[in-house]
Amino acid sequence: MCGIVGYLGPLNPKDVIVSGLKKLEYRGYDSAGVAILHQGSVKRVRAEGKLKNLESKLTAESFDGHLGIGHTRWATHGVPSERNAHPHQVGGISLVHNGIIENYLEIKEALLKRGAKITSDTDSELVAHLVAEQVEVQRDLLKAVQVVLKELRGAFSILVIWDQQPDRLVAFKDGPPLVIGLGQDQVFVVSDVQAALNYTKKFMYLEDREIALVKGGAVQVYSSGGVEIRKPVVELNWNADLVEKKGYSHFMLKEIYEQPQAVSSAIAPHLDPETQAVRLRNVGFAGAPVQELENLDSKEDWQDTLATFNGIARVSIVACGTSFYAGLVAKYLIETLAQIPVEVDIASEFRYRKPVLLKDTLVITVSQSGETADTLAAIRLAKEKGLKTLSICNVRNSSIDREAHGHLYMNSGPEVGVASTKAFVSTLAIFNLVAVAMGEAKGALSKQTATEHVQALLAVPSQMEVVLAYDKYFADAADSLKKFKGFLYMGRGVSYPIALEGALKLKELAYLHAEGYAAGEMKHGPLALIDENMAIVMVVPSDELFEKTVSNLEEAKARGGKIISIGTGDNTRLKGISERYLSMPKAHWSTNPLLEVVPLQLMAFHLASSLGHDVDQPRNLAKSVTVE
Numbered sequence: 198m199c200g201i202v203g204y205l206g207p208l209n210p211k212d213v214i215v216s217g218l219k220k221l222e223y224r225g226y227d228s229a230g231v232a233i234l235h236q237g238s239v240k241r242v243r244a245e246g247k248l249k250n251l252e253s254k255l256t257a258e259s260f261d262g263h264l265g266i267g268h269t270r271w272a273t274h275g276v277p278s279e280r281n282a283h284p285h286q287v288g289g290i291s292l293v294h295n296g297i298i299e300n301y302l303e304i305k306e307a308l309l310k311r312g313a314k315i316t317s318d319t320d321s322e323l324v325a326h327l328v329a330e331q332v333e334v335q336r337d338l339l340k341a342v343q344v345v346l347k348e349l350r351g352a353f354s355i356l357v358i359w360d361q362q363p364d365r366l367v368a369f370k371d372g373p374p375l376v377i378g379l380g381q382d383q384v385f386v387v388s389d390v391q392a393a394l395n396y397t398k399k400f401m402y403l404e405d406r407e408i409a410l411v412k413g414g415a416v417q418v419y420s421s422g423g424v425e426i427r428k429p430v431v432e433l434n435w436n437a438d439l440v441e442k443k444g445y446s447h448f449m450l451k452e453i454y455e456q457p458q459a460v461s462s463a464i465a466p467h468l469d470p471e472t473q474a475v476r477l478r479n480v481g482f483a484g485a486p487v488q489e490l491e492n493l494d495s496k497e498d499w500q501d502t503l504a505t506f507n508g509i510a511r512v513s514i515v516a517c518g519t520s521f522y523a524g525l526v527a528k529y530l531i532e533t534l535a536q537i538p539v540e541v542d543i544a545s546e547f548r549y550r551k552p553v554l555l556k557d558t559l560v561i562t563v564s565q566s567g568e569t570a571d572t573l574a575a576i577r578l579a580k581e582k583g584l585k586t587l588s589i590c591n592v593r594n595s596s597i598d599r600e601a602h603g604h605l606y607m608n609s610g611p612e613v614g615v616a617s618t619k620a621f622v623s624t625l626a627i628f629n630l631v632a633v634a635m636g637e638a639k640g641a642l643s644k645q646t647a648t649e650h651v652q653a654l655l656a657v658p659s660q661m662e663v664v665l666a667y668d669k670y671f672a673d674a675a676d677s678l679k680k681f682k683g684f685l686y687m688g689r690g691v692s693y694p695i696a697l698e699g700a701l702k703l704k705e706l707a708y709l710h711a712e713g714y715a716a717g718e719m720k721h722g723p724l725a726l727i728d729e730n731m732a733i734v735m736v737v738p739s740d741e742l743f744e745k746t747v748s749n750l751e752e753a754k755a756r757g758g759k760i761i762s763i764g765t766g767d768n769t770r771l772k773g774i775s776e777r778y779l780s781m782p783k784a785h786w787s788t789n790p791l792l793e794v795v796p797l798q799l800m801a802f803h804l805a806s807s808l809g810h811d812v813d814q815p816r817n818l819a820k821s822v823t824v825e
Contacts, residue, residue: 199283199295200224200269201375202392203356203366205411206383210234210265211255215248217385217392218269222248224295224388224458225271228282231255232291232358234262239291239360243282264363266356268293271458273659274301275318285322287329289360294321295388296353296373297659299782304348324349328357339410339419342367346408346421352666354403356386366411370403372666376444377401379430382414390433390444398433405669447806448813449614449706453798454665457658459609459619460791463626464654466608473651475633477502482585482603487594490604505585505603506638509559512539515547515575516563519617519701520624524563525694526790527628534642534650534787535635544571547578554582561587561631565612565620567595576600589627591620605631614813616705618798621698622661622791629654629787653785657792660782664795667779671799674777675807678800681732681759684709685723686797687716688736689746695736695790699797705815706805716749729757734797738781738789739765750774763796 200221204213210233218229229251230243242258244250248269268283274297275281283293298304301320304327308315313326327348331341338359352372358365368375368386378385378393378400385393386409390400403409406421418426445451466478476499479490483501512531514524521543528539542552544562548571554560560579564572567590576597579586588601591609598604607623633650636642684703688696697713704711714723716735727733733753737746747770754760754774762775765783772778781792805812 199271199293200388200392201293201295201354201356201386202267202388203265203293203358203368203386203411204383205264205364205366206380206414207263208383209260210263211258211260213385213396214265214267215252215255216395217387218248218251218267220391220394221388222269225269227270227272227277228279229267229269230282230284231265231267232284232286232293233260233265234358234360234363235260236262237360237363239286239289239358241284241286241291243279243284245277245279245282262363264358264366266291266293266358266366271461271658273297273662274320281317281319283321285317285319285325287322287325288332290325290329290332290357291360292321292325292328292355292357294324294353294355297351297663298324298349298353299351299663300349301351324353324355325357332359332361338362338365338367339408342369342408343419343421343423346406352663354388364412367408368403368411369406369408371405373662375403375409377403377409377411377416379416380414384411384414384416386411394433400431400433401428402431447614447802449616449618449802450812452612452614452618453795453802455610456619456622456795457661457665459607459623460626460661461658462608462610463606463623464630467630468651468655473648473655475630475637475647475651477605477630477634480587480603480605482587484602487598487604502603502634503638505559506535506635508557509537509585510557511555512537512559512561513552513554513579514539514541514561514563515544515572515579516541517544517569517571519621519698520563520565520569520572522694522698522701523621523624523628524561525697526625526691527561527632529691530628530632530787531635534632535639536641537635537639542575544569544575547571547575554579554584556583559585559587561589562597562601563589563624564595564597565591565607565617567592567597569597573597573600589624591623615815615818616702616801616812622794625791626654626657632787650785650787653788656784657788660784660788660792661795663782664792665799667796667799668803670779671796671803675803678732678804679807680730682710682730683726684711684732684734685726685753685758686711686713686734686736687719687749688793689716689742689749690740691786691790692736692738692793695793695797696734698794699734699736699801702798702801703804705818706801706810706812707808708810708816709804716746719749719752724752724756727753727756727758729759731758733758733760734800735760735762736793737762737764737771738786738793739768739783740786740789747771747774763793
């Protein structure tokens with residue numbers, strides 16, 4: 198989720214680009230860089246780390262040109278470093294990129310055979326090589342991009358300049374946003390309107406596989422086939438609330454798009470950067486107050502955590518709503534990786550069923566706000582019984598955080614939308630780490646298997662960026678989905694809780710009847726509901742349960758159900774039995790839930806929006822439930 202800024206106009210490009218990048222630093226801060234025209238060529242300055250490092254380098258730099266591009270990076274391909282920082286330069290081409298090039302391996306192989314010298318670990322540099330090759334043939338930047346676009350697969354937004362045509366900039370996209378700001382004899386191309394709002398309120402929104410040629414103060418937009426397109430110009434009338442939304446129509450949509458960064462922020466403190474080993478940090482089981490957790494000795498704290506995990510014989514997870522469904526996913530993770538039995542309770546039922554809590558049980562509570570009344574009561578009951586407790590919260594120093602013996606944090610940032618999104622995926626990421634740590638503590642997990650799980654988790658943010666491209670799909674499909682009388686969400690194994698979460702999102706936002714089921718339970722009642730007016734949303738990743746889940750899908754289709762399926766890759770079998778099929782990147786079974794939930798969130802959001810509902814503040818609901 199990188200941020201990009203391009204500028205062509207009479208102002209100092211360095212000032213405009215740095216100003217824009219500051220507004221976009223929330224999109225990534227692993228490295229940053231600029232490439233600006235100076236004395237007939239393009240001068241590049243890059244720096245690892247936060248934007249302030251780049252600003253320091255730029256203090257002594259001057260530029261006499263009026264064309265430039267800039268980038269703030271959130272690392273996907275290649276570690277954070279100056280050599281992997283954007284812009285990338287090949288010959289006279291300078292390029293910045295946000296997104297993922299899915300076919301980068303075949304592109305790289307072809308380039309190497311042609312003698313290309315690749316200097317970074319990124320997929321982005323490969324696009325610069327392709328454009329550099331084509332400008333030598335086409336002798337025109339726009340024509341070169343039109344050729345290269347046909348070779349690219351993935352989700353990307355790209356800006357490119359060529360020192361042989363210093364009066365123009367070319368932008369193109371397929372997935373991540375690109376917005377063109379129009380000023381007096383000047384043009385801004387940015388990931389987010391925030392980056393140009395100080396200069397203009399007139400914007401043009403680039404659609405997928407469109408190419409924009411910025412020349413002088415004018416903009417021409419073309420289809421991928423070269424046909425010129427007339428684009429509407431939107432004048433934004435911003436208020437403070439919209440500014441806080443960073444250009445998104447709703448807080449919830451912004452928070453859905455922030456999920457790749459949320460996952461990264463959740464796991465980063467707990468992974469050794471050199472070995473990729475899990476080392477849960479500053480958990481505090483030894484009794485340190487929450488205010489002092491950051492000052493704990495990490496090595497000693499990790500040993501306390503391992504000792505606690507090694508001494509437990511069972512886990513009890515207690516939570517409400519979306520957090521409860523995260524707990525159900527955790528049950529599969531912990532029981533599989535650590536071989537420890539897990540119970541998952543709805544917090545509002547936990548106390549009143551008089552649970553049998555044995556002394557060697559670890560009670561884990563999950564609450565985004567850390568103030569959920571039922572969950573707080575559950576943790577107090579567990580402590581009364583003399584049990585160890587571990588909280589997973591998003592708000593430090595909240596009531597549940599302060600009550601618990603051990604502490605882990607979602608680190609997802611403020612979540613304003615009432616329907617939880619990024620806090621959910623952050624929780625799933627944390628539970629992945631907890632399951633691996635417990636497995637290691639119990640000796641149930643080999644080092645090799647632990648490493649495989651960590652590597653799968655590290656891949657999730659970039660895979661999420663690909664899945665977010667479904668935004669436009671559901672925006673287009675929302676009107677047709679409104680006709681259904683109800684929705685049945687189904688999945689098996691670790692995907693079953695995601696079906697429950699998908700149904701909850703639709704109920705919360707669209708006020709439509711939706712139910713989540715384990716797909717194998719269809720014969721035990723839900724089949725009676727299915728006819729041509731019922732939508733079946735089936736989560737069907739390519740895992741060990743694929744064949745069984747497809748059989749359940751066939752049963753639903755045979756009874757007239759309209760199938761919306763979410764699967765792995767280009768699955769022709771699923772396509773053949775589905776009204777609509779959504780393809781996810783191939784992922785590990787343990788991380789599939791983090792990808793599967795994203796299209797379900799987008800579906801609920803767009804369907805609710807098309808019905809005219811307040812997506813950020815659904816009726817009758819509140820963000821933090823502080824009463825029973």
